Amino acid sequence: MSLRDLLATAREVVPEVDVQEGARRYRSGATIVDVREPDETAQGVIPGSLIIPRGVLETTMPTSLPELSQPLVITCATGVRSLLAAVTMRQLGYSDVVSLAGGFVAWKAAGLEWEQPQNLPADRLARYSRHLLLPEVGVSGQQRLLESRVLIVGAGGLGSPVALYLAAAGVGRLGLADMDSVDLTNLQRQVIHSSFTVGMPKVESAARTLGALNPDVDVVEHPLRVDGSNALDLVSGYDVVVDGADNFDVRYALSDASESTGVPVVYGSVFRYEGQVTVFDPRAGFTYRGFMPVPPSPEMAPDCATAGVLGVLPGIIGTIQAAETLKLLLGLGCPLVGRMLVIDALEMDATVLRLDPAHPQ
Numbered sequence: 584m585s586l587r588d589l590l591a592t593a594r595e596v597v598p599e600v601d602v603q604e605g606a607r608r609y610r611s612g613a614t615i616v617d618v619r620e621p622d623e624t625a626q627g628v629i630p631g632s633l634i635i636p637r638g639v640l641e642t643t644m645p646t647s648l649p650e651l652s653q654p655l656v657i658t659c660a661t662g663v664r665s666l667l668a669a670v671t672m673r674q675l676g677y678s679d680v681v682s683l684a685g686g687f688v689a690w691k692a693a694g695l696e697w698e699q700p701q702n703l704p705a706d707r708l709a710r711y712s713r714h715l716l717l718p719e720v721g722v723s724g725q726q727r728l729l730e731s732r733v734l735i736v737g738a739g740g741l742g743s744p745v746a747l748y749l750a751a752a753g754v755g756r757l758g759l760a761d762m763d764s765v766d767l768t769n770l771q772r773q774v775i776h777s778s779f780t781v782g783m784p785k786v787e788s789a790a791r792t793l794g795a796l797n798p799d800v801d802v803v804e805h806p807l808r809v810d811g812s813n814a815l816d817l818v819s820g821y822d823v824v825v826d827g828a829d830n831f832d833v834r835y836a837l838s839d840a841s842e843s844t845g846v847p848v849v850y851g852s853v854f855r856y857e858g859q860v861t862v863f864d865p866r867a868g869f870t871y872r873g874f875m876p877v878p879p880s881p882e883m884a885p886d887c888a889t890a891g892v893l894g895v896l897p898g899i900i901g902t903i904q905a906a907e908t909l910k911l912l913l914g915l916g917c918p919l920v921g922r923m924l925v926i927d928a929l930e931m932d933a934t935v936l937r938l939d940p941a942h943p944q
Contacts, residue, residue: 590666597669599684602693605656608681613654615642617687618668620710621715621722623660627697629690635718637664640671647718651676658683658690676944701726707799712752724913725753726756731912734758734817736809736837737827738785740887740897741851741904743775745825748905750800755914757793758821759786760805772894809833814840823911825904826850826871829886831878838863838871847911847920851904854885856893858900861923861938862907868940869921896928 600608609615615629618637625762628634635643637659648655655677659665662684669682683690691697701722703711707729714720714728732753735742738761765776765788773785780788786804793802809817810832818824818840819921826848828834834850841848847864850871863869910916923936 586663590663593666593670593682596673597666598663598681600656600681601684602690605681605683605690606693606695608654608656613656613679614648616648616655616657616668616672617871618657618659618664619687621712625702625722626699627687627691627709628700629658629687630696631699633718634721636716637668639716640668643674643718644672644675644677645745648665652678654679656681656683659686661688662686663942693816704776707753707837710797710799714752719915720913728753728909728912731823732756732758732821733823733825733908733912734760734805734821735825735827736760736833737829738773738775738789739763739769739827739829740772740853740892741823741827741901743773743789744898744901745827745905745908746789746793747748747796748902750797750802752775752905752909753797753799754804754908755799756801758805758817759789760807760809760817761785761789762806762808768888772892772897774898778815787931809836811836811839815843818846819844823848823908824848825908827901827904831875834871835878838873841865842870842872849904849907849911851900853887853892853896853900855890856896856927856929858896858926858928859923860900860907860919860926862911862919864918864920867920869938870910870940873940874938893928896926897934899926899928 615632617632620636624634657665657669666682669680672680711725714725721886733754735746739758763785765780765783775789775792784806786806790802814836842865843864849862851860865869907918910918921938925934
């Protein structure tokens with residue numbers, strides 16, 4: 584079937600409207616869905632548009648716009664792709680769909696409102712292209728990540744995957760706090776280090792790896808042990824703290840600093856074959872000190888050097904911590920505030936525990 588035949592068939596299914604009718608619907612509450620590619624939308628968009636490239640409509644629309652009765656005006660550059668996309672929207676179950684004849688070109692020529700979206704240089708558009716395809720992230724979300732600041736406490740088993748994935752995601756400033764040096768025994772799980780950096784301070788070793796991974800990221804080295812004397816100053820310079828520590832004194836210091844500043848802490852821990860992740864957000868009433876007012880005895884909570892740990896487990900838990908951090912920075916989804924994810928790697932079982940700020944565990 585020729586394109587002309589396809590468009591003729593599409594017009595039998597979906598009405599086309601001119602820019603004046605499209606503008607009337609827009610001002611009456613219809614959602615503009617722009618199906619152009621990122622390099623096209625960089626030239627201008629209708630304010631408030633939901634930008635979803637044509638190729639990912641089927642997989643993205645059900646989560647981006649679950650209300651099937653919401654009025655939609657589909658647009659592209661000149662009105663061809665939008666007509667075909669509008670047919671797809673009808674097939675997905677959306678009941679009130681029209682295509683904008685002439686597309687964004689006609690809208691702009693008519694003198695209707697449009698804006699130049701915040702743009703990224705070509706190299707960043709390429710590096711973060713898979714983020715830009717996500718309507719919930721897009722250029723504005725990626726720019727937010729590039730302007731974000733995250734403190735990672737511990738450049739070890741948990742801190743390694745957290746730092747690698749946050750750097751790859753383009754978090755603009757990563758602070759690394761750790762006083763230790765790389766030891767041969769670390770390499771079984773602390774994947775940010777290598778045989779070539781044994782003996783080097785961990786923050787320096789990690790910074791070298793992150794710099795090679797993504798030069799966009801400003802890595803700030805804090806070669807120190809976090810405690811009550813410095814935690815407040817450290818935490819106050821960041822938007823989110825990731826707790827990859829392996830001792831309780833550090834965690835209580837971070838908890839107190841978090842409560843004072845309102846900065847959330849993404850907590851993770853591992854023990855042999857089991858790991859835990861949660862988000863302690865003092866703004867919602869959840870803190871580590873509230874969760875565990877008194878530390879357990881060393882016999883009840885031995886460290887990895889005593890009890891051992893399956894090498895991949897910190898990678899699993901740390902990656903989840905990185906995901907929770909990105910959700911907090913972008914304001915996406917439902918972070919693990921008030922919930923603790925517990926993973927048993929032997930059984931490959933995951934359990935979610937509900938936490939109550941008024942009743943410590």
